Amino acid sequence: SKMADIPGPQASLIFGNLYDILPDPLNQVRNLFRKFGPIIKLATVGPPGVWIADPKDVEIVAEETETFWKRVTGGLAEIKPVGGQGLFTSNTDDPDWILGHKLLIPAFAPKAIRAYSHEMGSLANKTLLVFKEISDSGEKVLINRWMTNFTFETIGKTGFGYDFGLLDSKDAPIHPFITSMAFCLQEGITRARSFKIYKTLPLAANYRYDRELKSMHKIVEEVIKIRKQEIANNQEVPKDFLTYMLTAKMDGKGMNDSLIRDQVMTFLIAGHETTSNTLCWALFEIDRHPNIHKAILQEIVNVGISDDVITDKQVAGLHYIECVLKETLRCHAPVRQIAKLSRRDTNLFGGKYSIPSHTTTVIAIDALHYNPDVFENPDVFDPDRWLPENESKRSVYSWMPFSIGARGCIGRQFAMQEAKIGLAVFLRKFKFTTVDPEAVSYDPGAATTSPINMWMYITPQINL
Numbered sequence: 451s452k453m454a455d456i457p458g459p460q461a462s463l464i465f466g467n468l469y470d471i472l473p474d475p476l477n478q479v480r481n482l483f484r485k486f487g488p489i490i491k492l493a494t495v496g497p498p499g500v501w502i503a504d505p506k507d508v509e510i511v512a513e514e515t516e517t518f519w520k521r522v523t524g525g526l527a528e529i530k531p532v533g534g535q536g537l538f539t540s541n542t543d544d545p546d547w548i549l550g551h552k553l554l555i556p557a558f559a560p561k562a563i564r565a566y567s568h569e570m571g572s573l574a575n576k577t578l579l580v581f582k583e584i585s586d587s588g589e590k591v592l593i594n595r596w597m598t599n600f601t602f603e604t605i606g607k608t609g610f611g612y613d614f615g616l617l618d619s620k621d622a623p624i625h626p627f628i629t630s631m632a633f634c635l636q637e638g639i640t641r642a643r644s645f646k647i648y649k650t651l652p653l654a655a656n657y658r659y660d661r662e663l664k665s666m667h668k669i670v671e672e673v674i675k676i677r678k679q680e681i682a683n684n685q686e687v688p689k690d691f692l693t694y695m696l697t698a699k700m701d702g703k704g705m706n707d708s709l710i711r712d713q714v715m716t717f718l719i720a721g722h723e724t725t726s727n728t729l730c731w732a733l734f735e736i737d738r739h740p741n742i743h744k745a746i747l748q749e750i751v752n753v754g755i756s757d758d759v760i761t762d763k764q765v766a767g768l769h770y771i772e773c774v775l776k777e778t779l780r781c782h783a784p785v786r787q788i789a790k791l792s793r794r795d796t797n798l799f800g801g802k803y804s805i806p807s808h809t810t811t812v813i814a815i816d817a818l819h820y821n822p823d824v825f826e827n828p829d830v831f832d833p834d835r836w837l838p839e840n841e842s843k844r845s846v847y848s849w850m851p852f853s854i855g856a857r858g859c860i861g862r863q864f865a866m867q868e869a870k871i872g873l874a875v876f877l878r879k880f881k882f883t884t885v886d887p888e889a890v891s892y893d894p895g896a897a898t899t900s901p902i903n904m905w906m907y908i909t910p911q912i913n914l
């Protein structure tokens with residue numbers, strides 16, 4: 451059959467299906483898949499696209515092939531000014547993506563990432579001091595703030611040797627860079643949901659956007675300038691991504707300063723909110739599931755974590771925490787969907803539907819994770835799904851929080867290692883109790899699945 455035969459809600463003349471997925475995109479998309487099945491036709495922006503939540507279709511679409519690829523369009527194009535020519539916001543055939551990918555793949559390999567575990571562990575220990583202050587004060591806190599401060603400092607430090615000062619105390623001021631980044635990303639979403647002309651109008655928001663972007667660039671460019679001088683003078687320099695990027699070459703070719711700046715900006719965009727959300731939702735689920743909490747505390751004891759900085763060997767022993775994180779990423783995928791474009795006429799759903807060239811094809815990551823044919827009782831939070839004997843029964847295309855292949859998340863190992871370290875170190879010392887679990891929801895206006903109303907009390911962990 452033709453693409454027109456793919457099931458889906460009726461599109462309206464002006465807005466297409468936009469209001470079939472707004473104002474509550476997470477639940478509305480999940481419900482559409484419940485109603486229409488694992489392949490749906492939706493016109494959210496522009497011509498109709500295909501949304502898929504079946505591992506067999508995901509397998510065809512997810513990797514970069516002659517048939518499907520990632521293109522920087524739609525919402526992603528609105529992040530492009532911030533990510534620039536960095537890996538996340540450049541096309542697969544862009545020479546800058548090809549060069550950046552080749553040079554950065556080794557820097558993000560598991561072995562290279564292990565070199566950052568001491569830094570991550572030190573920052574987790576520093577966060578404990580803030581938690582102690584909060585615990586002593588008895589105040590409830592929005593947990594996102596602290597998880598984001600931890601992830602931002604981690605990527606700032608390992609990315610370009612920068613200390614934003616966010617973990618200095620519970621009342622540490624918010625660094626202007628963080629405010630600028632939050633503004634530009636939020637404005638990107640507003641732009642994506644507005645008519646094209648919006649961003650060309652002389653509005654205060656548009657002037658502010660340009661100003662904030664410039665001030666972020668200035669900070670990163672200054673760090674790059676200083677680092678280059680230090681390297682030139684043979685001074686001792688941090689072993690971070692920045693030093694790596696300034697010295698790495700492939701066939702004699704390296705990245706220029708503006709591309710390196712864009713990569714640093716990209717790591718900051720891609721690396722803080724996603725990992726922070728994962729930690730928040732993990733703490734939330736652990737609080738709701740005392741048995742899981744108990745098993746985690748047991749694992750922390752078993753691997754022998756102490757007040758010293760966590761070691762590589764201890765991190766490697768956190769198998770159960772890894773299962774908890776994988777289940778968190780299934781139930782609360784920070785990136786709920788990604789888009790690919792068909793490069794030629796093709797077909798999907800076992801050849802049942804023909805898909806024309808240039809069709810936006812959306813991998814509905816969240817809906818895939820809630821597909822009952824893939825995950826039995828998908829609403830149940832169950833880390834045991836990730837025991838090796840259970841995981842190996844499923845297609846690798848049934849769990850896509852990081853996407854896969856050449857355009858999959860380059861920071862996957864980094865994020866998992868950071869989240870494991872954060873959880874183990876935080877839970878060894880403190881208990882995180884959600885004030886009102888019923889009030890917790892996700893932010894429908896954010897690009898990622900960010901929790902809202904996730905107020906928590908932080909109290910000493912007395913069971914260890």
Ligand code: HEM
Pocket residue numbers: 520537538539551605716717720721722724725728783784785788789850851852853856857858859860861862864865
């Ligand atoms: C790409 C998810 C953490 C850097 C992606 C993509 C997803 C994703 C789904 C594919 C996007 C697309 O197809 O458009 C996540 C999640 C994370 C996480 C769920 C945390 C739990 C990180 C971290 C970093 C990072 C910590 C950097 C330190 C990147 C980059 C890309 C990417 C550079 C683009 C890769 C390319 O196309 O060459 N991520 N990410 N991510 N991610 Fe992550």
